Amino acid sequence: MSRAVAEGQVPVYDVVGVGFGPSNLALAIALTEHNASGADTVTAHFLECQSGFGWHRGMLIDTATMQVSFLKDLVTMRNPASGFSFLSYLHARGRLVDFINHKNLFPLRVEFHDYFEWAAAKVDDLVSYGTEVLSVKPVLDGEQVAYFDVVARSGGDTVELRARNLVLGTGLRPNLPAGVTASERVWHNSGLLHRVEALRGTDPRRFVVVGAGQSAAEVAALLHDEFPRAEVCAVFSRYGYSPADDSSFANRIFDPEAVDRFYASSEPVKQRLMRYHGATNYSAVDLELIDELYRRVYREKVLGVERLRLFNVSRPAEVTDHGTHVRAVVESLDTAERTELDADAVVYATGYRPADPTPLLGELAAACLRDGDGRLRVERDYRITTGVTLRGGLYLQGGTEHTHGITSSLLSNTAVRVGEILASIVDRKAAAAGRSDYAVSATR
Ligand code: FDA
Numbered sequence: 001m002s003r004a005v006a007e008g009q010v011p012v013y014d015v016v017g018v019g020f021g022p023s024n025l026a027l028a029i030a031l032t033e034h035n036a037s038g039a040d041t042v043t044a045h046f047l048e049c050q051s052g053f054g055w056h057r058g059m060l061i062d063t064a065t066m067q068v069s070f071l072k073d074l075v076t077m078r079n080p081a082s083g084f085s086f087l088s089y090l091h092a093r094g095r096l097v098d099f100i101n102h103k104n105l106f107p108l109r110v111e112f113h114d115y116f117e118w119a120a121a122k123v124d125d126l127v128s129y130g131t132e133v134l135s136v137k138p139v140l141d142g143e144q145v146a147y148f149d150v151v152a153r154s155g156g157d158t159v160e161l162r163a164r165n166l167v168l169g170t171g172l173r174p175n176l177p178a179g180v181t182a183s184e185r186v187w188h189n190s191g192l193l194h195r196v197e198a199l200r201g202t203d204p205r206r207f208v209v210v211g212a213g214q215s216a217a218e219v220a221a222l223l224h225d226e227f228p229r230a231e232v233c234a235v236f237s238r239y240g241y242s243p244a245d246d247s248s249f250a251n252r253i254f255d256p257e258a259v260d261r262f263y264a265s266s267e268p269v270k271q272r273l274m275r276y277h278g279a280t281n282y283s284a285v286d287l288e289l290i291d292e293l294y295r296r297v298y299r300e301k302v303l304g305v306e307r308l309r310l311f312n313v314s315r316p317a318e319v320t321d322h323g324t325h326v327r328a329v330v331e332s333l334d335t336a337e338r339t340e341l342d343a344d345a346v347v348y349a350t351g352y353r354p355a356d357p358t359p360l361l362g363e364l365a366a367a368c369l370r371d372g373d374g375r376l377r378v379e380r381d382y383r384i385t386t387g388v389t390l391r392g393g394l395y396l397q398g399g400t401e402h403t404h405g406i407t408s409s410l411l412s413n414t415a416v417r418v419g420e421i422l423a424s425i426v427d428r429k430a431a432a433a434g435r436s437d438y439a440v441s442a443t444r
Pocket residue numbers: 018019020021022023024047048049050054055056059065066067068131132133134169170171172215352355397398409410411412
């Protein structure tokens with residue numbers, strides 16, 4: 001239910017951030033640097049449901065590397081002189097010279113996680129962990145939405161924060177194909193490391209891994225390594241694992257300028273660009289890992305013990321958890337031949353989808369405008385377009401691939417994006433201070 005504004009009753013933050021993954025962490029840093037510069041202070045607080053900072057912990061495989069240059073860290077593209085850069089982190093950890101000698105743009109995933117944790121610790125006062133945002137209520141001043149009351153659960157308590165602007169950075173959710181239900185033996189790869197830990201000492205005999213993207217290839221390699229007596233059956237509809245296109249010209253699709261051009265493009269051009277450049281990110285595997293998997297398959301052929309089996313041009317037609325084992329019926333898409341595989345687990349590495357933040361918005365959700373395909377309309381400054389007048393904004397970090405392009409759910413443009421969001425918040429606040437009749441239409 002909407003509320004009437006009662007000025008002075010509760011402190012009002014300029015920004016409340018929902019979620020504290022890399023996107024909102026980068027925003028917290030941009031705000032901190034803005035406030036330290038002597039500019040008008042922007043007050044902010046972030047709410048994160050995890051008990052501490054955590055970035056895809058289930059996939060922090062020791063050997064996995066980042067798929068983005070370390071120069072696309074939380075800050076460098078916005079402020080190369082920032083003290084929150086990956087280079088500053090390396091310096092603080094005493095590894096700068098070792099990293100330089102490594103001659104490598106792509107740090108280990110565990111190392112980047114440590115970098116994120118290091119940066120998050122430096123802005124610890126801006127975030128409440130263990131706090132899940134449950135809902136948002138509009139606070140009305142006449143016809144306008146003046147503030148947002150953010151309701152969250154922290155332990156057994158309910159907490160409420162009032163905000164002029166909300167920044168929704170709720171990230172990705174594991175995607176299971178329609179009809180698949182997760183169980184003890186049927187998982188999404190997002191929980192991989194915890195599941196593997198639980199299986200240690202149980203001598204599993206077979207895994208089925210569904211998918212042909214980077215995660216699927218990583219899962220197949222890890223299970224093959226960790227359980228030397230187990231068979232790993234990779235099932236995918238492609239002919240083979242295909243490489244991620246990280247060539248220089250294609251890489252420009254991740255540039256800040258590409259966001260401008262994508263945003264301004266017509267819908268057919270947007271779709272065309274996504275078709276051309278999807279292989280920079282989706283269903284694509286690092287070439288080194290493809291070579292490694294191929295080496296294993298070939299070696300096993302020579303030795304006559306095939307433990308890594310590829311079911312290409314195939315799909316899992318039926319997957320049934322029988323409690324003691326899971327039966328996967330794999331169907332060839334070209335011959336229709338069906339193979340029954342009894343396995344200890346079936347792992348779906350079938351991608352992620354952006355979390356839909358609108359259920360959190362309660363009655364405001366109905367005011368969020370959508371395009372003909374039911375997708376949120378989003379302004380260039382990442383504000384959701386609304387049918388009601390908001391004094392502040394509902395900003396999105398993520399879930400904007402259809403409007404802003406492929407970097408939406410990636411790290412590549414994060415530093416620049418948070419700079420743009422902050423500039424929008426600061427400009428609109430200044431405009432509000434200069435105009436007593438301030439009521440900027442949300443659709444402007
Ligand atoms: P992210 O999902 O990281 O964070 C969202 C946060 O919001 C979470 O901490 C969640 O707990 C919290 N949250 C959600 N709902 C909440 C609520 N109601 N209340 C409170 N908190 C809530 N990209 C890239 O560019 N290079 C790379 O190398 C990789 N590597 C990579 C590996 C793996 C295994 C995955 C799954 C993904 C990547 N990515 C990537 C893409 C990835 O989306 C990106 O790295 C960041 O996670 C995006 O950061 P966000 O903060 O937007 O979301």
